[in-house]
Amino acid sequence: MEKKEAQERIEQLSEEINEHNYRYYVLADPSISDYDYDMMLEELQRLENKYPEFASKNSPTQRVGGQITKKFPSVRHRYPMLSLSNTYSREEVMAFDQRIKKAIDEEYAYVCELKYDGVAISLAYEKGELARAVTRGDGVQGDEITANVRTIHSVPLKLRNNPAEMLEARGEIYMPHESFLNLNWEKKKKGEKVFANPRNAAAGSLKVQDSGIAASRNLDCFIYAAYGEDLPFSSHWESLQTLKKWGFRVSEDIRLCKTIDDVFGFINEYANKRSSLPYDIDGVVIKLNSYAQQEAMGYTSKFPRWAIAYKYKAEQAITILKDVSFQVGRTGAVTPVANLEPVVVAGTTVKRASLYNEDRMADLGLHKGDRVFVEKGGDVIPKVTGVDAGQRPDDAEPVAFASQCPECGTQLKKNQAVHYCPNSEGCPPQIQGKIEHFISRRAMNIESLGQGKTGLLLSKGKINNIADLYDLTYKDLIGLEKTIINPDTLKEKKISFRDKTVKNILDAIEKSKNVPFERVLYAVGIRHLGETMAKKLARHFGNIDSLMNASREELLEVRDVGEKVAESVIAFFEDKGNREIIERLKEAGLQFHTTAGEESRPAGGPLEGKSFVVSGVFANFSRDGIKEFITKHGGEVKSSLSSKTHYLVAGDKMGPEKRKKAQSLDIPVISEEELQQMAKE
Ligand code: IVH
DSSP: OOHHHHHHHHHHHHHHHHHHHIIIIISSOOOSOHHHHHHHHHHHHHHHHHOGGGOOTTOGGGGGOOOBOSSOOEEEOSSOOOOOOEESOHHHHHHHHHHHHHHOOSOOOEEEEEEEOSEEEEEEEETTEEEEEEEOTTSSEEEBOHHHHTTOTTSOSBOSSOOOSEEEEEEEEEOOHHHHHHHHHHHHHTTOOOOSSHHHHHHHHHTOSBHHHHHHTOOEEEEEEEEOSSOSOSBHHHHHHHHHHTTOOOOSOOEEESSHHHHHHHHHHHHHHGGGSSSOEEEEEEEESBHHHHHHHOBOSSSBTTEEEEEOOOEEEEEEEEEEEEEEOTTSEEEEEEEEEEEEETTEEEEEEEOOSHHHHHHHTOBTTOEEEEEEOSSSSOEEEEEOGGGOOTTOOBOOOOSBOTTTOOBOEEETTEEEOOOTTTOHHHHHHHHHHHHSTTTTOOGGGOHHHHHHHHHTTSOSSGGGGGGOOHHHHTTOEEEEEOTTTOOEEEEEOOHHHHHHHHHHHHHGGGSOHHHHHHHTTOTTOOHHHHHHHHHHHOBHHHHHHOOHHHHHTSTTOOHHHHHHHHHHHHOHHHHHHHHHHHHHTOOOBOOTTOOOOSOSOTTTTOEEEEESBOSSOOHHHHHHHHHHTTOEEOSSOOTTOOEEEEOBTOOHHHHHHHHHTTOOEEOHHHHHHHHHO
């Protein structure tokens, strides 16, 4: 093919694919088969490979991702990204309407939209092509995440019908429920921590460095505003209609309302429809329609006076508490779980809800058979938020916290608010937790043995500890089978060890013998030994024998090693079972000494060099879980605030004194979500 001809074909194919993409993802009205679409895309990719000079950044082939962004540059917004004033009260919506009525001495109308629960995005188009996608950030400047946003099929890369030269479209990127359930299912299988809700999952997916991963997350986007000079519309409603014509995905669930009664009609309608939408919303946004009237109302420093968000309360239901069971986590932490008479909340049937810890249970004063309030906010795990004690029969039995481990019968111990099972070597979920930590990517990286598979090996008695992994043979594994059920979707999935799976597993186990000492030390699971600390100890002592024989004083000589780590290392090596396992791992050929010029990973994780104090109760983590999360990402956890602390991670019920102390020391107070975000950067 001639060069010129190739260029023309590339342009023609791009245009046609864009059109089909628009029909499929924006209009949901495809006109060709998936196969024909894939064939066109393949042809385009082939031509672009051959003639890279004609491959544009906004070619439809770029949707599959593959670009790596090490750091997302900070970009100033051309128009600041304001937020909305929020209310849960209908009276305040009435008062908002009264303010408008008073200020606007003529007819007016509102546009009602859904308040999508995702991540705000600003899309800048130059000459009709996507130039930049920027997060809200602090409203003045945000992070440029164009490569990741380009992978979202409903975000047009090229606009249709001659739009303005310069245009900024604003909208919300969100993760549909189906994508969210699939993603968490995959994460669970791999033994990774799941996302608490679709919003966190969307935010996390937009900040991945590899846009190929962003592409696999199946995000979606609704556009709800346009900014620019001389745009050809004078009201919000018109802007939405025009945005559709330009190729943007605008929700169909919008309404032009002439009266505040119509607005309440919309609010009531979607309070019911909300649970059947395929994505999360947390309310309704009410916007004055005419641009001239919007101008007349003006802005406060934070939000427009011409719009308000009415937020739906978290959905609640009342049901009966059957009993309370106790779940043992990987670290041995025991969590109380309420078993409920099934009840539908926010569109899903809830049978179990978290009770967090003994203190929370005591606050609720639960009795068997109580009528309890169950709430499902945006998060995966529902909560018990209250008890209707007035309805309680006189002879109802109070619920007591377990005294023994429900998995292995060991007497539980208590550390602050958290109970734990001290039988770390014999308690099944703890054994599984240890093995999963050992094989995880940052430890021994035996990823082909993800969660479902370790569970299968344990249940079939093929392994009982980490050293057993190195005795596994082809014969032990081939043909093993198990059906597991995704607790969220209740879909069944069969795991079976066929030839290729077994070879991959054995291969990964063999390769793990080359993992450097510092990671082996992290992998064996010494309590309180995060990646950074393991690295420091490995470098200081050089080999496992010196470390095993080190006294408390010698350990404390290592920079940043405190009492807790020193004691934990000593306790680990004093244990006969642990010493046997180390011996077996040595015999298997794992690295137990540093080698000259050894290539170790440069950073211990995104939180390296930062120290944290955690306080309060967390929604996504147990107390030990959040500490483990910090150390796993390279940070250090300290027990009390000092001028050297970098951050205070505040959960629910943190005492006011802690906050005051942090403020007096100038220590930023962050939420668990902000911590999770930091760990991703
Ligand atoms: S309009 C100046 N419309 O809510 C007004 N925002 O507090 C700008 N959001 O993070 C926002 N759905 O991303 C608007 N239909 C909608 C929305 C919406 C969700 C988010 C927005 C921002 C927050 C505003």
